Amino acid sequence: MNNSTNKFDHFNAKVCLQVLPELDVSGVSRGTIELSKAIVSSGRRALVASNGGVFTKDLSRMGVQHYNLGLSSKSPLSIIMNAVYLSDIVNKEGVSIIHARSRAPAWSAYLASKWTNKPLVTTFHGTYGAGFMGLKKKYNSIMLKGDSVIAISKFIYNHILEEYKFDSKYIYNVPRGVDLNIFSPNKVSAERIIQMxxxxxxxxxxxxxxxxxxRLSPWKGQLLLLEAINYLHVINRLPENLRCLLVGPAGNKKKYRNRIEEKIREFKLGGVVQIIDNCKDIGSAYMLTDVVISASLRPEAFGRVVAEAQAMGRPVVAPNHGAASEIIKKDVTGWLFKPGNATSLAEALEKALSISQLERESLASIARDNIKDKFTVSQMIDSTLDIYENTIKTYNLGLQ
Structure with missing residues (x-):
């Protein structure tokens, strides 16, 4: 018999239910999958309730029970019905703790937690627009109804304190993490890079x-990047034979893809810019790249692209808002530009492309060490499970 201590042995939550709208291509879904995998690996049970999606089969292969509920609906009737369904799941499966990862599902999860007397954890994944005259803040505030609230970056942590005047003792800053078993240069073979x-x-x-x-979406800033490249082209400072890769699916943004293609033709960048709808090997894509760019027009709550690129030792150019500045060591491992400003983006891109090979090697080492120290999946999982443990204990003691 193996008497070694499992790092999850202290974890009292035997059955954990995560609730989200759908299992689409997003950071919310990826975080759900990563945590579920760790829970199952520890010998506990992980349950997920969502409207389904592309990652449903991944959960099944891990041994995670998935419940298909219409949790993406915001209608009051759907929210109440989903609360009833979630309560049935909690009672039937002996759920120890509920974890809600989005607003509409959080309303249902909150009701279910009250009806079943189970603790609730919520994760604040974004800034969530306040709407006209701040009317949506009431709807958003459900994310603060958890017995514990997880903020996915310092940026989000501070946003909660400033916008909602929430008691900080219930908020935990748990940055999203990079899986170093995937995002590490030595994990990508030369054959994979050549193939790609x-x-x-x-x-x-x-x-x-x-x-x-x-993904191709107006707020992700693909058009801003095209404007920056065109600016360098007009002033004759565009590097010779530069290739710009826009990697991501259009999804339901077909009109936006058409706008991108129109801009490429307008700027005469057909030999420079390439749209790649499907990338099955993002690790190799990073290794092929000299500079990785984030051009989001709205602040990123965390920004996995920045963290993944840094884990791969790649220089990053990103807007100076959101959580990018938490991940990048400014002017050391990456360059920040004025959000929404094509000229500022172009200037930052020039700096990133001008570094020497020796500087690039130094940057890569510093960037990778920074990710290992602060932004790994294992750190994110350990912190989340510790929050589960603490939340269950204080809830059972009646301290919440």
């Missing part, structure tokens, strides 16, 4: 490669 370079038609004659990963 062939698929994307990158040759030895290709100049520097820059990449903006992320």
């Amino acid at each position: 370079s062939r698929e994307w038609e990158l040759s030895e004659n290709t100049g520097p490669v820059i990449m903006l990963p992320g």
Whole structure:
């Protein structure tokens, strides 16, 4: 018999239920999957309730029970009915703790937690717009009804304190994490990189490669990047044979993709910019890239692209808002630009592309060490499970 101590042995939550709208391609879904995997690996049970999606089969393969509920609906009737369904799940499965990861599901989870007398944890994944005259703040405030509230960055932590005047003793700053088993240069073989370079038609004659990963969406800033590249082109400072990769699915944003294609033609960047709808090997994509760009027009609550790129030792150019400045060591591992400003983006991109090979190697080492110290999946999981433990204890003692 193995008598070694499992790092999860202290964890009292035997059955954990996570609730989210859907299992789509998003940071919310990825965090749910990563935590579920850790819970199952520890010998506990992980349950997930959502409206389903592309990652449902991934959960099933891990041994996670998924309940398909219409949790993406915001209608009051749906919220109440989902609360009833969640209560049934809690009672049937002997759930120890409920974890809500979005607003509409959080309303249902909150009611279910009250009806079943189980503790609730919520994760504040974004700034959530306040709407006209701040009317949506009441709706958003459900994310503060948890017995414990997780903020996914210092930026979000401070946003909660400033916008909602919430008691900080119930808020925990738990940054999202990078899986170093995936996002590490030594995990990507030369064969994989060669294969991807062939698929994307990158040759030895290709100049520097820059990449903006992320679904095609106006707020992700693809058009801003095109404007920055065009600015460099107009002033004759665009690097020779530069290749810009916009990597991400259009989803239901077909009109936006058309706008991007129109801009590429307007700026005569057809030989420079390439839209790649599907990337099955993002690790190799980072390794092919000289500079990774985040150009989001709205503040990113965390910004996994920045963290993943830094874990791969890649220089990053990102807007100076949201959580980017928490991850990047300014002017050391990346460069920050004025949000929404194409000229500022172009200037930051020039700086990133101008560093020497020796500087690049130093940057890579510092960036990777920073991610290992502060932003790993294992750290995120350990912190979250500690919050589960503490929440259950204080809830059972009647201290919440």
